């Protein structure tokens with residue numbers, strides 16, 4: 001029965017090869033983890049209070065499909081203040097159930113059977129299945145540690161074909177922490193314009209940058225009309241559980257996405273929308289405090305891995321470091337499985353983020369400094385032990 | 396940089412200059428020199444551990460005493476406040492604006508100890524006009540740390 005019930009697209013999405021590792025990690029007790037892509041901070045108190053107040057005193061019914069107009073106006077002001085992006089709150093902004101929904105809506109609105117969608121790799125795990133479910137073909141574009149995991153015009157161009165319709169970009173990047181600066185984006189923008197390729201720009205980590213300012217590709221001349229900006233509250237305001245995000249872009253695309261959203265979702269949760277409004281209006285100082293703290297942890301992590309003699313690219317965004325473990329003679333899956341078994345530390349094998357993630361591990365610093373230090377001590381012990389074992393084997 | 400070092404130490408005074416240096420991306424020697432300076436200037440007065448005594452077998456009571464005093468010519472409140480601060484049972488002394496002048500935090504083994512301190516030592520001092528004693532029943536938060544409600548990290552070990 002089930003054999004015939006499920007469509008071929010969902011069946012074509014195979015479970016991750018490292019599912020087994022995830023299951024063991026999530027069931028093991030007393031694990032020190034650097035494995036989670038979610039802030040350890042709680043949502044700022046005033047934001048939580050605003051949500052409670054909205055439940056007590058404001059609406060508990062649906063909002064407009066596109067989201068509360070007040071919230072869309074606040075988003076519009078925020079995008080202009082922070083990233084010099086101009087969007088009309090009436091018809092260019094859609095409030096969604098997390099950035100996740102926005103990614104899915106965008107792909108469903110754009111992709112036709114067989115369209116190729118470029119995905120720079122290593123990549124956040126949800127883009128590829130979303131492309132496949134929309135009927136498209138995901139085309140990975142590898143990025144390299146030697147180029148700070150930035151997407152180069154050259155590598156981009158190599159993967160463009162007549163069927164290429166769009167690219168999903170994610171900077172600051174999960175899992176590498178890479179960012180794209182203005183000059184990088186300019187070069188990419190030229191190629192995209194030349195080949196008439198649309199950009200879905202997932203900027204969910206835009207607030208979490210260190211020592212640089214975030215530049216949205218949509219702010220470059222001639223790019224706003226070919227870019228959908230996706231952002232949200234999960235990472236910047238530590239609001240993952242509220243399920244609140246948004247998309248901003250060209251009117252026609254927003255209309256199409258709103259159509260799908262209206263039938264599939266109706267609207268994002270009303271109380272979350274009021275919380276989001278409070279976050280944008282009064283929460284930016286908390287973001288600053290969290291960023292300052294992430295930055296200190298980031299330095300401790302990079303320093304820790306380099307002290308172990310591992311190559312660790314210095315990320316300037318998000319809350320991940322992506323050290324290279326390939327010279328220890330283990331695959332990323334083996335490294336993580338053994339590390340978990342021997343030292344009870346959970347980190348994510350780079351292979352989870354695509355073939356070009358092999359040889360690396362993703363370690364999140366959305367953890368207290370105490371946990372980070374303890375995890376680093378244990379990883380150091382593991383790495384030292386591994387090196388001794390392999391040099392003995394060589395002798 | 397000074398402020399950042401102090402903020403880091405105020406939250407965790409165990410950190411070494413090397414560790415602080417990494418966190419702020421400055422050389423260890425610079426942190427050491429700055430700390431030296433801070434101690435010399437008495438900006439850093441000490442390092443202490445925040446203890447939840449409720450969880451131990453040690454029995455004692457803490458009271459906050461609101462004290463009204465007559466300010467003294469030439470010295471204002473400083474002289475009387477400094478004299479009160481000399482008593483070993485006094486934990487803290489702060490000057491307040493508003494209905495009273497000094498807040499004096501006192502520790503004792505029993506309520507009786509504190510009553511004796513107030514009546515025999517504090518209330519009889521020259522220029523102390525009145526004392527109002529409040530006993531602390533329970534602590535919820537101190538120096539930025541919660542005593543309860545520090546939930547364990549409930550996130551799974553791995554989440555992409």
Ligand SMILES: Cc1ncc(COP(=O)(O)O)c(C=O)c1O
Pocket residue numbers: 037038097098099100101124170174202204231232233234240243244245555
């Ligand atoms: C790159 C990226 N995009 C989107 C999301 C999901 O965000 P949201 O909670 O807004 O759906 C995540 C969460 O890990 C992410 O890392």
